[in-house]
Amino acid sequence: MTGANASSIVLGSSSPRRLQLLRQVLIEPSSIEVPDVDESVWRNEQPRRYAERMARAKLSAIQQRCPSADYILAADTVVACGRRILGKAETELEARASLQLLSGRRHRVYGGVAVASGERSVSRVVITQVGIRRLSDADIDFYIDSGEWRGKAGGYAIQGLAAAFVAMIAGSYTNVVGLPLVETLQLLGGLGWARSQVNL
Numbered sequence: 001m002t003g004a005n006a007s008s009i010v011l012g013s014s015s016p017r018r019l020q021l022l023r024q025v026l027i028e029p030s031s032i033e034v035p036d037v038d039e040s041v042w043r044n045e046q047p048r049r050y051a052e053r054m055a056r057a058k059l060s061a062i063q064q065r066c067p068s069a070d071y072i073l074a075a076d077t078v079v080a081c082g083r084r085i086l087g088k089a090e091t092e093l094e095a096r097a098s099l100q101l102l103s104g105r106r107h108r109v110y111g112g113v114a115v116a117s118g119e120r121s122v123s124r125v126v127i128t129q130v131g132i133r134r135l136s137d138a139d140i141d142f143y144i145d146s147g148e149w150r151g152k153a154g155g156y157a158i159q160g161l162a163a164a165f166v167a168m169i170a171g172s173y174t175n176v177v178g179l180p181l182v183e184t185l186q187l188l189g190g191l192g193w194a195r196s197q198v199n200l
């Protein structure tokens, strides 16, 4: 038991979005650990299974590193068009190809979340449907120039300029940004985590 919260949470993620989302609901992780896992997709692996496998792999990497943590949280965000998984865009070419594929279509964002407390761990996948309006070449050029696509699953970030591309969303918005808050809090609550001071 440490700090203001009765139970401390180790965030197993390098994603600034995930930290920001937790802070938005007044959860301050006691520490941040960067998971280092092999993120390659298995042959014929479906997006849902991949998202859950990655979240669990990140969790267990951090569990080994922090055996005495009260709670550990890890997550993975996967963007898929049908069964096709679109990875994190690392080059302009990848981002452009991804945006061209998503243009004028609906796709799904699979958010894997995994939480552990001691020996117990739970995980789930939250699915959000996102519809991107038809993108012109000028839209895509503009977005590529912004650089906001870098390191983002599917080559876009809904919390930034790409909000202007999103025509519809069905399901959790925070899931698309990187961490489905309602479901994450449910998982934590299921393992006994409780806020000590704030009753959100």
Ligand SMILES: Cc1cn([C@H]2C[C@H](O)[C@@H](COP(=O)(O)OP(=O)(O)OP(=O)(O)O)O2)c(=O)[nH]c1=O
Pocket: 012, 013, 014, 015, 016, 017, 034, 035, 058, 075, 076, 077, 078, 079, 088, 109, 151, 152, 153, 154, 156, 157, 158, 159, 176, 177, 178
């Ligand atoms: C679709 C989408 C993804 N993203 C981001 C969230 C994640 O950071 C990233 C997906 O990559 P992840 O592999 O889920 O996470 P990460 O590599 O950034 O961090 P870590 O493995 O250390 O936890 O894409 C957005 O920020 N906005 C969006 O709209």
